[in-house]
Each structure stands twice: as C-alpha cells, then as structure tokens.
Amino acid sequence: MNLPISIRGARQHNLRNLDLDLPSNKLIVFSGPSGSGKSSLAFDTLFSESRRRFLDCLSARARQGMEQPEKPEVDSITGLPPALCLEQSVRQQSSRTLLGSITEILDYLRILYAAAGTPHDPETGQELVRKSPDRITEELVSLPEQTRLVLAAPAETLLAQDPAATLGDFQRQGFLRVYWNGEVRDIEEIGPPSPPPPDAALVIDRIIIRGEGTASRVADSLQTALRINPDEVRAIITRPGEEAAVQAFHTRYRNPETGFLLPQLTPRHFSFNSPLGACPACQGSGLNDRENAPCPACGGLRLSPLALAVTMHTPGRAYNLAELTALPLEDMAGEVERLETPASLATALNPLMGEINKRVRFLNELGLSYLSLDRQANTLSGGELQRARLASQLGGALSGVLYILDEPTAGLHPSDTDRLLHALRSLRDQGNTVLVVEHDEQILNAADHLVDMGPGSGANGGRILAQGTLPEILENAESPTGAWLSGKRSMPASAHRALPSSRLILTGATKHNLNNVTLNIPVGALTCISGPSGSGKSTLVRDCLIPAVRQDLAGKKGVPRIVQGSEHLNRLVVIDQSPIGKTPRSTPATATGLLQVLRPLYAQLPLSKQRGYTAARFSPNIRGGRCERCLGTGMIEVDMNFLGNVTMPCDACQGQCYNRETLEVTWKGKSIAQALALTVDEAADFFSSLPKATAILKSMQDVGLGYLSLNRRADTLSGGESQRIKIAAELAKAPAWKLAEDGKRALFILDEPTSGLHFNEVALLLTALFRLRAAGHTVLCVEHHKDLLDAADYLVDMGPGAGRHGGNIVAEGTPAAVAAMPEAPTSRWLSSH
Structure with missing residues (x-):
C-alpha cells in the first residue's frame, strides 16, 4: 500500500x-x-x-x-x-539549447549518426568506404587457388622518427621481412636506413591460397597486421600467371582519390557545442555575429562540414543530422521509423531507435507536431x-x-x-x-x-x-x-451588443504558415482569436496586424493604409506577457505610474523642502536619493568565484533601494521605501486621500492584483501578472474612458490575458474588458479560455490544425454562430453550442 x-x-x-x-x-x-x-x-x-x-x-x-x-x-x-x-x-534557456536537447532526442541521434551514419568526403561529396576485418578476410580467401599472398602492415609513420631502432624492434618481435621500394626484403639486408620509402610496410605473413582451409591463417595474420597499423593493411597479390599487384584495405573511412581520411566518429562530432562538431566559422552559433545573419559557412546549420557530410538513409532519400532535425515532428516521426541501419548493429541500435521513436511520438501526442527539433528553446512559449x-x-x-x-x-x-x-x-x-x-x-x-x-x-x-x-x-x-x-457561480453577463458596421480589415497575410488570410474584426467590440496551438494566431496578430496598424498610425504622407478602417483609431495598445521593465528597478509602482504620483508628494513634505529635495530625489534610477551601493536595485551580486554569483539584499540599505537621508523623509509615518513595500490592498487604504494614487490602486484591485507588493521586482513576476499590471495601467488612464474629440478610439490587443488566472480573477478581467469596450474602444484577445470566448462579441477561429495544417480562418462570427459550425476547431467547447 x-x-x-x-x-x-x-x-x-x-x-x-x-x-x-x-x-x-x-x-x-x-x-x-x-x-x-x-x-x-x-x-x-x-x-x-x-x-x-x-x-x-x-x-x-x-x-x-x-x-x-x-x-x-x-x-x-x-x-x-x-x-x-x-x-x-x-528566460533561462540559452540560444544553444534546442527542443531536441530538452527532450534528449538530439543526444540519441548523435549516437546514431556516429555509429551508423554514411560518411562522405566534405570537399567532393564522394561516399567514403571502409572494410571490416571479416570482410577483408572473405575477399582474400575468395582469390583463385594457388594465388600467392603477402600480408603487410604499412609502417612508414612508425619508421619515420628512428628507422634503425624501429626495424630492430620489429626483429625482436620475430618479424624478418619488410616491403621496401616495391620488393620484399630481409630486414638484415637493409643497411643503415635512410628515410623510409612511402610504401614501407612490415611483412606479417606469406600465404598460398588453398581454398577455405586458408581462412583461419589469413584471419590471424590480418589481426596481427592490424595491431601494427589499425587503419590499413596491404596485400601483395600474385595470381597464377599474373604479375604481383598491391591492394590496400582500409578499416577506416577514406577517399582513395583525395587521400581524405575520416577520423573515428563520436557523438561529439555531431554536437555544435563541441569543438569537434561545431562549424569553425561561427563556433556553432549558426550566426554571422557582425551582421546577425546566418553564418555563410554553414548556412545557419551550426555543424562542421564533416558532420554535415554524414547521412542516414530512408528508402526515399538521405538526411544529414541538420536536415533530419529541421523536419516538423509530424514528418520526422515517419522518417525516423524508416531509417535504414546495418543489420550487424541491430542489437545495439534497436533500443536507441526505440527511444527516439518513443520520444518523437510523445511530442506529437502532446500537440507539438508543428515544431522541429532544431527549434531554439528560448523561442518556445x-x-x-x-x-x-x-x-x-x-x-x-x-x-x-x-x-x-x-x-x-x-x-x-x-x-x-x-x-x-x-x-x-x-x-x-x-x-x-x-x-x-x-x-x-x-x-x-x-x-x-x-x-x-x-x-x-x-x-x-x-x-x-x-x-x-x-x-x-x-x-x-x-x-x-x-x-x-x-455552476453555482457564473461569469459577469457579457451584454453582447449588435456588431457595429465599422470594421478593421487586414488582407493578404502570408507570413509563416498563414495562407493569404483576411482578418475582419468589428470596431468597438470585444473580439477573440482562437484555434489550436501553432494554427497561426500569434503570427496573424503579432507579426502581421500589429506592425500594419503601427505603420498606419504613424501617418506617413504618401503611404497608403495597410489596414482598412485604421482611420477609426488614434492609438494602439499592445498588452502582452513580456516583463514590465528591462531592469530590476522596474516594479508595479513604476509600471503603473504610481511612483510618479508619490515622488512629488514626498518632495512637498517639510523635511524635503528644508533640505532642498526635488521629486528626482525619490527615484531609484537617479543618483542622489538612491543607494549607490546597489544602484537603487536593493540587491547586490556577490562574486563567489567558481561557485558562481549569488544575489542578496544590499547590506547598505537592507534592500530598501534608497540612502539613509532619503529614508528620513516620511509621510504618515512611512518612508518612500516603506510605502512601496505595501501590498496594493494595503496601499489603497494608506493613500486613500490621494485621488490619482487611488485610481491606479483601484485599477490594480479590479484585475485581481490586490495581493501584489508595489516594490515587487519585474524579474520575479509571472507573465500573467505582468500583463495584468499593464491592463491596470491602461484602466487608470483617463483617456481610456474619454473619446478623442474626433471620435477616434484605441485598439487594445491582449495575448492570452487569462493565463494563470483563477475563475474569480477571470471574472474581474472580463469586467475590466467590458469597461474598455463600453468606452468605445476595440479589444482583440488571442485566447483559449471558454468563459472569455463565450463573452466575446465576435470570434475568429483558426486552424483546422497546427503548422502547415493551420494558417486559415476556419470560422468567424458571434460565439453562437461559431458554436453551430462543426468545422470550427473550438465549436464543441463553447457554452452556446
């Protein structure tokens, strides 16, 4: 149990x-x-x-x-x-970490290519060949009866440094003859040796082929020869009635025409993180650092020419490692199953192939079929x-x-x-x-x-x-x-409204997997774009719509509008899950503008006026008021040498970010640091007499951030928290509720705003989005959450699948209309079905 x-x-x-x-x-x-x-x-x-x-x-x-x-x-x-x-x-992932690394599939593939890949000469592309000792024995034994055979081990390299000493060593081991300048000679006949000739070889045995009975002797002599030179053995073959001919047998991959000799392949030869396998031009980064473009030597494939010249074969084609890992996983699954491996290695490779197939199958089953193993981990959601x-x-x-x-x-x-x-x-x-x-x-x-x-x-x-x-x-x-x-509790009523006639229309979207898509959304309504992961939602909105609207709003003369209907807009607000700032000094207080409200407040206090402090004194970004030990971050990084760096609270300000003189200024008994250490709920009570601060804090409470400390570092916030802070900042701005004099409105674009939210918080979010819509603004969400989809005025459902199976708008209309369309991927999950 x-x-x-x-x-x-x-x-x-x-x-x-x-x-x-x-x-x-x-x-x-x-x-x-x-x-x-x-x-x-x-x-x-x-x-x-x-x-x-x-x-x-x-x-x-x-x-x-x-x-x-x-x-x-x-x-x-x-x-x-x-x-x-x-x-x-x-964020912790390096650009050198790939999807194949995370799943360990790449490690298995490197072993496979090192053990069973077919190598080619990197310069000529010619397939390289080698022969096993058993194969060499078979060929020699199959020679005609009475063929005279001299087996020799090439020894030029061994003899190069000290010929006399090496020849003497051969004699002590019992060898009597060498092949020297095209003939077999006794070692004793060779006088004080000059530099050895290129064909210098130690004679191992002289054999006459007499059928299969000779096989054991040939095999034993061959093993002896390979102990002297494990890469090559030479046979001086004299067939009956013919002249002697020298034939070389290579046990390593070699191009006999160019002399290129392949080193013994290991998995490291297929790793761009190893000097053995990395492209020498870009050191495995795949980039030309100066231009931030693909490396011209490897074409962005990261691997060395030697690694890219090794292939595995299916009945239809050959793949080097980079080509195989660039396939979408749905295609790779079938190709890996069809890879041809030598029968002699079946016992060793079958478990390996099983692991590769199993892990690729799991990735496909988890809905990642549109990804490839060479996808950088830091580009994954x-x-x-x-x-x-x-x-x-x-x-x-x-x-x-x-x-x-x-x-x-x-x-x-x-x-x-x-x-x-x-x-x-x-x-x-x-x-x-x-x-x-x-x-x-x-x-x-x-x-x-x-x-x-x-x-x-x-x-x-x-x-x-x-x-x-x-x-x-x-x-x-x-x-x-x-x-x-x-069902005892339910989401706030959405108050669906009749769809306005004004539309934002983007035509001809073709980036990545998009199939010439036309996006058509109503102005002044709440629209959601849904569909399977990888269907093209983010590409359509982030890579196509947002740049087009920004260009239109820039209003360059003579440049035609890309988005029909963008003349109804005067502002684009993109609220995604990226961090709220680029430094540790970024906090909810800075991102919402609350600190901008508090700094003048503290600057107007009697002690500040007495000392001549301005609002700048109370910024952690500006020299004068901040702690110079930690530069206003509240944390310091301690170098622990080989143990790595450790981050800890600043010992000068105890993590308060400001210096002692600044902290002596207090309002209602709290310094600026103590005020920023409050949670949103606590601060709402503490600053209740300040209308501007109250508006900001109320907007943060409205999106469920009452628990958050105002001084929380940006790099410790989740993506969902960062996004809600941005939403709160927009809700707190008066222009969000007042139409411009010309009647133009903002377009708010949100990326999965319900991420990380409990039902209670989704209800708060919906209320906030309804407020934006009530003010006449257009709200567009990339979203999957059923309650937000049900609450939308208009749905755009993409698919029908992911990757090349997606990229289309399959259905669009009200939630009720999309729910009635069986071809829509999201239809069966809508409440109005």
Whole structure:
C-alpha cells in the first residue's frame, strides 16, 4: 500500500501552519486565486524539501559548488518521493539549447549518426568506404587457388622518427621481412636506413591460397597486421600467371582519390557545442555575429562540414543530422521509423531507435507536431517548453516519482489540453504522483484529488478551504472553485451588443504558415482569436496586424493604409506577457505610474523642502536619493568565484533601494521605501486621500492584483501578472474612458490575458474588458479560455490544425454562430453550442 505524502506545519511564505495528506499515485490539482499559496506549497515546500534531501544524500565532495537550499518552513513531511519540477521558465534557456536537447532526442541521434551514419568526403561529396576485418578476410580467401599472398602492415609513420631502432624492434618481435621500394626484403639486408620509402610496410605473413582451409591463417595474420597499423593493411597479390599487384584495405573511412581520411566518429562530432562538431566559422552559433545573419559557412546549420557530410538513409532519400532535425515532428516521426541501419548493429541500435521513436511520438501526442527539433528553446512559449519536458519524462518511464507541474495548460487550445491530460494520466499510471498547479476547467474536472486554497491572496490566503475528489469539492460549500465548477457561480453577463458596421480589415497575410488570410474584426467590440496551438494566431496578430496598424498610425504622407478602417483609431495598445521593465528597478509602482504620483508628494513634505529635495530625489534610477551601493536595485551580486554569483539584499540599505537621508523623509509615518513595500490592498487604504494614487490602486484591485507588493521586482513576476499590471495601467488612464474629440478610439490587443488566472480573477478581467469596450474602444484577445470566448462579441477561429495544417480562418462570427459550425476547431467547447 502506498503511503500518503503527509505535510505538517507548513508555514512557507503565506502558508498558515498547514496540515495536509496527499494520496500517492494520483493526479492532484492545487487551485485557488493568484497568491493564495499554491506555489508556496507545491514548489517552495514539497519540491524544495525533496531536492534538499537528495542533495543531503550526496557526499560533501559531490556537493561542492552546488547551491545548498534552505530547509522550507515546515515541521515535517513524510512519504515524500523524489520530486521532479516541470516549470515554464523560458528566460533561462540559452540560444544553444534546442527542443531536441530538452527532450534528449538530439543526444540519441548523435549516437546514431556516429555509429551508423554514411560518411562522405566534405570537399567532393564522394561516399567514403571502409572494410571490416571479416570482410577483408572473405575477399582474400575468395582469390583463385594457388594465388600467392603477402600480408603487410604499412609502417612508414612508425619508421619515420628512428628507422634503425624501429626495424630492430620489429626483429625482436620475430618479424624478418619488410616491403621496401616495391620488393620484399630481409630486414638484415637493409643497411643503415635512410628515410623510409612511402610504401614501407612490415611483412606479417606469406600465404598460398588453398581454398577455405586458408581462412583461419589469413584471419590471424590480418589481426596481427592490424595491431601494427589499425587503419590499413596491404596485400601483395600474385595470381597464377599474373604479375604481383598491391591492394590496400582500409578499416577506416577514406577517399582513395583525395587521400581524405575520416577520423573515428563520436557523438561529439555531431554536437555544435563541441569543438569537434561545431562549424569553425561561427563556433556553432549558426550566426554571422557582425551582421546577425546566418553564418555563410554553414548556412545557419551550426555543424562542421564533416558532420554535415554524414547521412542516414530512408528508402526515399538521405538526411544529414541538420536536415533530419529541421523536419516538423509530424514528418520526422515517419522518417525516423524508416531509417535504414546495418543489420550487424541491430542489437545495439534497436533500443536507441526505440527511444527516439518513443520520444518523437510523445511530442506529437502532446500537440507539438508543428515544431522541429532544431527549434531554439528560448523561442518556445512556457506551455510548449513544459510539454517538451513532459515528453522527455514520459520517455524516461520513471516510477515512484512526484511530478510537479506549473500551469501546463498555458497557451493550450482545449483540444491540446485533452492530449495533455492523456500524458498526465500516463505518468500517473506508471506509478507516479502527479501534482499540478492549475486553473483550467478540463484539468480540474479530471483530477483524482483537488486541493482548493485561499480564500484570497497574500496575507488573505495560505489556507486550505477544501480538498477531496471532484464530487466532494462540488458539494463543499467552503470551496470557491467548487462553486464555479458546479455552476453555482457564473461569469459577469457579457451584454453582447449588435456588431457595429465599422470594421478593421487586414488582407493578404502570408507570413509563416498563414495562407493569404483576411482578418475582419468589428470596431468597438470585444473580439477573440482562437484555434489550436501553432494554427497561426500569434503570427496573424503579432507579426502581421500589429506592425500594419503601427505603420498606419504613424501617418506617413504618401503611404497608403495597410489596414482598412485604421482611420477609426488614434492609438494602439499592445498588452502582452513580456516583463514590465528591462531592469530590476522596474516594479508595479513604476509600471503603473504610481511612483510618479508619490515622488512629488514626498518632495512637498517639510523635511524635503528644508533640505532642498526635488521629486528626482525619490527615484531609484537617479543618483542622489538612491543607494549607490546597489544602484537603487536593493540587491547586490556577490562574486563567489567558481561557485558562481549569488544575489542578496544590499547590506547598505537592507534592500530598501534608497540612502539613509532619503529614508528620513516620511509621510504618515512611512518612508518612500516603506510605502512601496505595501501590498496594493494595503496601499489603497494608506493613500486613500490621494485621488490619482487611488485610481491606479483601484485599477490594480479590479484585475485581481490586490495581493501584489508595489516594490515587487519585474524579474520575479509571472507573465500573467505582468500583463495584468499593464491592463491596470491602461484602466487608470483617463483617456481610456474619454473619446478623442474626433471620435477616434484605441485598439487594445491582449495575448492570452487569462493565463494563470483563477475563475474569480477571470471574472474581474472580463469586467475590466467590458469597461474598455463600453468606452468605445476595440479589444482583440488571442485566447483559449471558454468563459472569455463565450463573452466575446465576435470570434475568429483558426486552424483546422497546427503548422502547415493551420494558417486559415476556419470560422468567424458571434460565439453562437461559431458554436453551430462543426468545422470550427473550438465549436464543441463553447457554452452556446
């Protein structure tokens, strides 16, 4: 019987001394509002403790150079298996990390090409040949009866340094003759040797071919010759009635015409991270650094000419490693299964081929068929990256492991979520416990065990409100998630309006996989673009629509408008999940403009006037008021030499970002640093007398960010939090609600705004989007969330599939109209179906 994972007294971050028992070998889902403690429990408690225990098992020497994690704030955890964490972090990935690296498929392919690839001369393209000792023996034994055979080992290299000493060494080993200047001579006949001739070879044996009985002697002599020179053996062959002829047999790949000799291939010869395999011109980056263009030597393929000259064959064609990994995974699956491998290597290669096929199949099953293995990891979305890691774990076939996943449905169409669920269940059925931090309705309904946390965020969270099976959660009055799943709570009414006649129309979109698409969306309405992952949604909006609208709004004379109807707009607002700033000094307070409100406030205080402080004094970006030890970041980086750099709170300002003199200025008892350390909810009370600050803080509360600290560093925010901060900043601006005098309005474009949001927060987001729409603005969302799709005035559904199977607008219209179209990929998930 599998013991449960028992947690007692968990107090990490905002957790309130939790006690919890989680069943083993089940699919468990943690749900609840952002900041309610889900990640603190899953990642910062369970995973951190599992990792700490693993490191404690290592020797002190093995732990050298490793960061030693602190013990999480918890009294005890029993029944905790080894844990693997599959996060969505993309920023840490190097440009040299590929999808094939993450899934380990590339490692297997390198072994395959080194062991079974067909090499060619990199200069001429001629196929290189070599012969095994057995094959050489077969050819020699098959010579006509009475053929005289002299087997010799080429020795020019051995003789080059000290001919006399080497010849003497040959004699001591029992060898008596050498092949020298075209004839067999006794070693003793050779006087003081001059530099050896090019044909110098040590005679191993002289044999007369007499049928198959000669085979064992030829084989033994051949092995002796190969011990002297493992790369080549020469045979001086005198057939009956013919002159003697010299024939060379190579055991390594060689071009007899050019003399090119292939080195012994290893997997490193196929790695662009190794000097052996990297293109010498770009060192494996694939780029011409000066021009940031593909390397002219390798064409961006990263590999050396030698690696690119090695191929694997299918019945239809040959592929070098770069060509094979450039195929979409849906095509690669079939080609890998058809690769031809030598029968003699079947025992060694069959397990290898099985691993490659299995992992490629898992990637396709997880809805990543439109990607290729040479895709850079830092260009993948968080959801794609996490599914790639999941495919790798499915391929590993581990059991007895706790897998922890962070919102794996991010960016997934409902059809892709079905595939994800199949993978999660496969992991569970292999004897693992799968713990998912998630809000998606399909995942919640499929869970074996649900843990609902809340009731709010930050200090208002950290409690377990309900736990159990889905039926138990649905009946539990204490569970907010249960109320949403059961239908007891519902989203705010969308108040669908009649579609306006004015339209924004983009025609002829052909980038990437788009098939000459025409995008037609109503002005002044809420429109959602949906469709499977890889169907072309982001390409259409990010790469085609946004640049076109920006060019039109720039209003260059003589340049015709690209988007019909863009004359109705005076502003484009793109709200994506990118960071809110480029430096650690960027925070919610700076991104929303709140700091711009507070700095003049503190500059007007009596002590500031007495000292001559201006508003600039209270900026962490400007010399004078900031802490110069940390340059206003509140953190310093300590160089630990070979242990790497460690970031810690600044010892001069204790993480407050400002110097002592600036911190002496207080308003209502709080310095500028103390005010910025408040959460949004706390700050709303503290600054309630300031209308401008109140408007900003209210807009942040309206999108569910009440728990967030105003000084939270930009590089610690999730993509969803960054996006909601941008939405709040727009909601707080008066122009968002007032039409320009000429009646023009803004176009708001949002990229998956529901990412990471609980049902409660989706409801808040919808209310905010309805406010934008009510002010006459046009809102366009790339989205999969069913509730947002149902609330939209207009849907554009793309597909029907991903990659080359997508790139089309399959259906468009109101949600009710699209729900009635069976050809629409999203139709069966719409409530109005």
